[in-house]
Amino acid sequence: MGKAQKKTGKGRLDKYYKLAKEQGYRARSAFKLIQLNKKYSFLESARCCIDLCAAPGGWLQVASKYMPQNSVIVGVDLVPIKPIPRVVTFASDITTPQCRQLIRQELKDWRADVVLHDGAPNVGTAWIQDAYSQSELVLMSLKLAVEFLVKGGTFVTKVFRSADYNNLIWVFNQLFAKVEATKPPSSRNVSAEIFVVCREFLAPKHIDPKFLDPRHVFKDLAASVSGTDKGTSANNAQANVFQPEKKRRKRDGYDEGDYTLFKALPVSEFVRSSDPISALGTVSKMTFLTEEEKEWLKLDITTGDVKANCDDLKVLGKGDFKALLKWRLALREELGIDNKTKNTEDVTETVEVVEEVDEEEQIQEELERLKAEAAARAKRERRRANEIKTRTIQRMQQNMTAPLDIGLEQHDASLGGQDDFFDLGGAEKGLRKRGGLSKLGDRDNLESSDEGDASDEDEDESVLDSEEERARKVAGLEAEMDGMYEAYRDRLRERDAKFKVKESRQKNAEREEWHGIGGDAADDVDTESDEEEGGWDKMEAAKGENDDSSSDDSDSDDEEGPRPSLKRHRPDSTSTGRPSKRPKLVADLRAPQPTSQAAKLWFSQDLFAGVDDDIGDEEAMSAEEASGDEDSAEMDVDQDDQDDDFEIVKAAEDDDADMWDVEDEDEDQVKREKIKKHGLTTAEAVTLAQQLVNRQTTKTQLINDGFNRYSLNSREGLPQWFLDEESKHYKPNIPITKEAVAALRAKQRALDARPIKKVAEAKARKKFKAAQRLEKAMKKAEGVNATTDMSEREKAQQIEKVMRKGLSAGNKAKKEVKVVVAKGAHKGVKGRPRGVKGRYTMVDARMRKEVRAKKRVEKANKKRRRA
Numbered sequence: 096m097g098k099a100q101k102k103t104g105k106g107r108l109d110k111y112y113k114l115a116k117e118q119g120y121r122a123r124s125a126f127k128l129i130q131l132n133k134k135y136s137f138l139e140s141a142r143c144c145i146d147l148c149a150a151p152g153g154w155l156q157v158a159s160k161y162m163p164q165n166s167v168i169v170g171v172d173l174v175p176i177k178p179i180p181r182v183v184t185f186a187s188d189i190t191t192p193q194c195r196q197l198i199r200q201e202l203k204d205w206r207a208d209v210v211l212h213d214g215a216p217n218v219g220t221a222w223i224q225d226a227y228s229q230s231e232l233v234l235m236s237l238k239l240a241v242e243f244l245v246k247g248g249t250f251v252t253k254v255f256r257s258a259d260y261n262n263l264i265w266v267f268n269q270l271f272a273k274v275e276a277t278k279p280p281s282s283r284n285v286s287a288e289i290f291v292v293c294r295e296f297l298a299p300k301h302i303d304p305k306f307l308d309p310r311h312v313f314k315d316l317a318a319s320v321s322g323t324d325k326g327t328s329a330n331n332a333q334a335n336v337f338q339p340e341k342k343r344r345k346r347d348g349y350d351e352g353d354y355t356l357f358k359a360l361p362v363s364e365f366v367r368s369s370d371p372i373s374a375l376g377t378v379s380k381m382t383f384l385t386e387e388e389k390e391w392l393k394l395d396i397t398t399g400d401v402k403a404n405c406d407d408l409k410v411l412g413k414g415d416f417k418a419l420l421k422w423r424l425a426l427r428e429e430l431g432i433d434n435k436t437k438n439t440e441d442v443t444e445t446v447e448v449v450e451e452v453d454e455e456e457q458i459q460e461e462l463e464r465l466k467a468e469a470a471a472r473a474k475r476e477r478r479r480a481n482e483i484k485t486r487t488i489q490r491m492q493q494n495m496t497a498p499l500d501i502g503l504e505q506h507d508a509s510l511g512g513q514d515d516f517f518d519l520g521g522a523e524k525g526l527r528k529r530g531g532l533s534k535l536g537d538r539d540n541l542e543s544s545d546e547g548d549a550s551d552e553d554e555d556e557s558v559l560d561s562e563e564e565r566a567r568k569v570a571g572l573e574a575e576m577d578g579m580y581e582a583y584r585d586r587l588r589e590r591d592a593k594f595k596v597k598e599s600r601q602k603n604a605e606r607e608e609w610h611g612i613g614g615d616a617a618d619d620v621d622t623e624s625d626e627e628e629g630g631w632d633k634m635e636a637a638k639g640e641n642d643d644s645s646s647d648d649s650d651s652d653d654e655e656g657p658r659p660s661l662k663r664h665r666p667d668s669t670s671t672g673r674p675s676k677r678p679k680l681v682a683d684l685r686a687p688q689p690t691s692q693a694a695k696l697w698f699s700q701d702l703f704a705g706v707d708d709d710i711g712d713e714e715a716m717s718a719e720e721a722s723g724d725e726d727s728a729e730m731d732v733d734q735d736d737q738d739d740d741f742e743i744v745k746a747a748e749d750d751d752a753d754m755w756d757v758e759d760e761d762e763d764q765v766k767r768e769k770i771k772k773h774g775l776t777t778a779e780a781v782t783l784a785q786q787l788v789n790r791q792t793t794k795t796q797l798i799n800d801g802f803n804r805y806s807l808n809s810r811e812g813l814p815q816w817f818l819d820e821e822s823k824h825y826k827p828n829i830p831i832t833k834e835a836v837a838a839l840r841a842k843q844r845a846l847d848a849r850p851i852k853k854v855a856e857a858k859a860r861k862k863f864k865a866a867q868r869l870e871k872a873m874k875k876a877e878g879v880n881a882t883t884d885m886s887e888r889e890k891a892q893q894i895e896k897v898m899r900k901g902l903s904a905g906n907k908a909k910k911e912v913k914v915v916v917a918k919g920a921h922k923g924v925k926g927r928p929r930g931v932k933g934r935y936t937m938v939d940a941r942m943r944k945e946v947r948a949k950k951r952v953e954k955a956n957k958k959r960r961r962a
């Protein structure tokens with residue numbers, strides 16, 4: 096569950112999820128009802144509505160919003176529903192009489208205009224079983240609907256496109272004048288759900304109880320579910336043979352590309368087939384057309400019955416099928432296909448034993464044998480495929496991590512016929528021949544023995560078929576390209592300090608990036624979008640944690656799988672010193688090799704999915720199965736992945752409107768502060784902000800625009816060089832306006848004009864001191880004013896003096912000291928030189944140099960003394 100898309104979050108947290116969050120709905124499914132109501136307008140005129148299976152309450156919220164004031168709205172679910180204004184809710188099972196009573200108590204004499212049903216059983220078993228329960232639930236809801244609906248009322252229900260679909264529609268048609276099935280846009284395409292809107296309830300006086308009885312409505316399916324057959328076509332084929340009395344309908348539709356009912360099969364195929372049962376179960380007729388087949392008609396064993404049976408298989412019973420199988424066995428013996436029975440011809444005693452064996456048993460044995468053979472074959476093939484995968488992985492890993500340093504290309508080229516310069520496969524083979532890859536061989540053998548398979552070198556060679564060879568070459572080339580690109584980047588890093596800075600900035604940007612609205616711009620503008628990013632990451636992380644606890648497989652998914660802010664790590668050059676520019680072909684596999692990042696990336700591709708599991712770790716398999724069960728138990732998270740599209744929008748404990756985790760707030764705070772501190776930093780962001788302020792766009796529009804062709808790009812498995820290129824050019828082109836650029840420039844200019852910190856501090860200090868002086872002066876002035884032994888005039892003079900001093904003290908210009916060099920006319924002058932006014936100081940031309948020299952000597956002497 097949740098593995099097909101891993102619903103890697105991206106698919107799951109879609110536009111409607113975000114809209115639900117934004118508009119305060121508890122579940123994205125709210126939009127389904129909104130869209131259904133938009134099409135059929137049943138809520139606006141309704142005065143009473145019952146919502147069956149209503150938790151967490153998305154539909155109830157919509158009903159309460161669209162229905163007139165003072166309407167009666169009742170919601171029921173197995174789980175309690177958090178209160179919603181104007182809505183009565185209670186917890187009950189809609190399939191029980193107690194639920195019926197509760198609704199009756201609530202409605203009294205009222206009848207409902209609308210009955211809604213969006214129920215989904217808590218799944219966990221096989222799909223066909225789940226679908227059946229869902230259909231049953233629909234029928235139960237219909238039962239309540241017909242009891243409480245007013246004549247002409249509307250019943251809206253969710254149905255799954257299962258085998259029961261037509262039966263349900265038939266029943267609806269008996270009770271409602273208009274029945275329409277529709278899939279609202281918000282219902283995911285991957286979901287099998289469909290909504291049926293039944294209008295104009297006929298309210299018949301008497302309703303045949305069979306209409307509402309699952310045993311009658313889903314009669315055939317119940318039979319097939321209780322039997323051994325779970326609905327697969329292969330099983331169906333077998334069931335057709337062993338229980339031909341019970342005709343099975345094609346409930347699951349026809350096989351891909353096979354839409355005809357009548358099928359003919361050459362009888363030789365039936366005789367030679369390893370799975371005769373399937374042949375008998377699927378074909379209508381077996382033909383004798385070739386010369387060989389016509390010869391068989393002449394044999395004694397081919398009786399008239401056999402011929403007649405071959406003519407129309409659809410009318411045969413169990414005994415006829417047995418007869419055909421018996422005939423097949425006899426014919427195979429005749430033809431020498433079955434060596435086992437042929438050998439028995441030579442041993443008289445054994446022949447006797449064989450003759451004694453009951454027909455029934457013989458067929459049974461044959462069946463057993465065929466089954467065992469098929470199972471063994473499948474197992475062999477699986478193991479073989481696993482081996483191929485494992486070896487491919489090992490080899491590619493080697494190619495990626497180890498330097499190719501022994502001039503193999505020249506060597507192989509010199510042998511002639513080696514066109515491909517990069518043919519690592521050939522080189523490896525050469526090495527293997529020379530024993531250079533003995534370690535690899537050891538490892539291979541080790542693995543083979545682990546799996547209990549006696550595969551040897553020969554088999555190993557046969558496994559390397561041309562396709563694998565080609566795939567390996569391609570992988571080798573790609574790995575080499577990756578290596579070269581890394582080396583190139585390393586060189587850049589060494590040469591260009593700016594590159595490093597750029598790189599780290601880019602990493603930060605990637606970490607910050609939300610792929611919704613579009614990069615930095617969105618990040619800058621919409622703080623709520625930022626919240627979403629936080630929420631997204633948290634949810635992903637939470638999912639990761641869940642997976643961690645439940646499955647090994649999902650562990651790796653978490654590490655390698657796509658993330659909203661996918662960040663690719665480069666191999667740590669510090670740990671390995673300088674990275675080798677050429678990958679080594681031979682590596683010591685005995686020592687545990689750390690998987691390189693490039694290798695991790697490579698192995699995160701679908702091709703390798705499940706390799707680890709397949710290698711035979713049964714524990715991992717069972718853990719995975721267990722996790723599957725656990726997953727399915729998490730109704731609100733995964734159920735809709737499989738069959739229901741219901742998804743609860745995460746809600747905060749206390750506040751419905753604010754639906755993100757409290758933990759996110761810190762992160763959001765940081766982002767908000769960042770924007771507060773630095774403002775909007777890109778022209779795109781400023782443009783979007785201006786559009787928002789000027790009401791040229793809305794937040795919803797922005798979110799909608801965020802779902803563009805760039806937003807859900809998967810970067811999984813793509814080489815780094817490609818991603819680097821893409822990050823430069825393949826991104827949404829958000830328009831920018833002149834005004835935005837001008838605003839940013841103005842801001843930049845203001846920033847440039849700002850004094851540096853020290854100057855600003857000095858200025859502030861000066862200001863502070865001036866204020867202190869002024870305060871002091873004012874105090875003094877007040878003192879002067881308070882004295883009684885001075886005339887008013889004297890006081891005024893004194894105060895003016897004090898204030899002038901206080902104000903001007905800070906502004907005192909430093910008295911200039913004139914420097915007079917003692918050379919020329921001033922050389923040897925004693926006293927004030929001529930023509931110099933004010934303060935002066937005489938300097939010797941050589942004085943500075945001499946003073947410095949003197950200091951140097953003193954310092955040197957000091958050192959010497961200390962030594």
Ligand SMILES: C[S@@+](CC[C@H](N)C(=O)[O-])C[C@H]1O[C@@H](n2cnc3c(N)ncnc32)[C@H](O)[C@@H]1O
Nearest residue numbers: 148150151152153154173188189213214215741
């Ligand atoms: C898809 S959710 C409903 C979502 C709802 N329409 C909304 O918008 O919030 C399905 C609900 O069916 C409920 N359910 C399943 N079987 C039920 C039963 N027998 N009786 C009552 N509720 C049931 C589940 O508890 C689950 O909450």
